Amino acid sequence: MSKKIALIFDFDITMSPYYQQKKLIEHWNIDESEFWKRCTKKVTDEEYDLEHGYIKVITEYMAENHLxxxxxxxxxxxxxxxLYDGLSRRESQKSIFDDVLNIVYKEAYSDLNIELECYCISGGLTEMINGAIESHNLTSFFKKIYACRLNENSDGDIAFPKETVGHTIKTQKIYQIAKGLDKDVNEVVDDYEIPFENMIFVGDGLTDIPAFSLVQxxxxVSLAVYRESKNSDGSINQEKTLKSYEAGxxxxxxxxRAEQLLPADYSEGKPLKMAMLYHxxxxxxxxxxxxxxSFSEK
Structure with a gap:
């Protein structure tokens, strides 16, 4: 009988309030709208999938501008x-990850030796996610990051994707987590290392739909989140936020496909944190x- 719990997160818009490519766009000082137009064109006109599309655009910018x-x-x-409020552990901040562990380590469950494992499955870039996770002092919580991995050429520049993680690959990775990281994902197993009923998946968008459906x-438990748009004074922009809510x-x-739709805020007293702690x-x-x-039946 498994005594492991898996918390599985998407990254962009689920853990972070913006797409990670934003940092690269700022670093290169290029036009953000033009970057995303080119990515969209790759998908709609040239039949790239989402992940290969944006990676191809990145490499094109490098070639065109000698970057x-x-x-x-x-x-x-x-x-x-x-990251969204309530996730970071920078400067000794308390994170939802600490609160979740406190539940697992309660005296009432001490004899069970329950283990908590966290995973991230994203269509973003593995190295950027690793950098964010480390920077916010969360590395010790995450057992594995599944995202797009890139090869480097002889000059040390990224050149070609080693692996991309899209819609259906997310479900493959969830099966990998269920069976065990040491197992072949296609291997037939008698028992899951982490049963699906011990999983909580948190995501936000189109690429998470197969994962939402599978886990549920x-x-x-699948929890969908949406981003609250803010005005310049920090107040919530109701019109933009409503659009995010409607889409979700x-x-x-x-x-x-999901049990709840909640604003992406993991801080004290917020509905998303309450839902995660409850589950x-x-x-x-x-x-x-x-x-x-099991013990009484022996």
Missing amino acids: KLSNSDLFNLGRSIS KMGG YELAIKSS VEKICKQIGHKNTT
């Missing part, structure tokens, strides 16, 4: 990525109940 970019550069750019269908509702709730506690109780039942 340098290594995996180390991406890592360092990732270090400047901001298999007995786990159509994608995740109306179609029953982690619920899973701990389920593990305890199964352990007691």
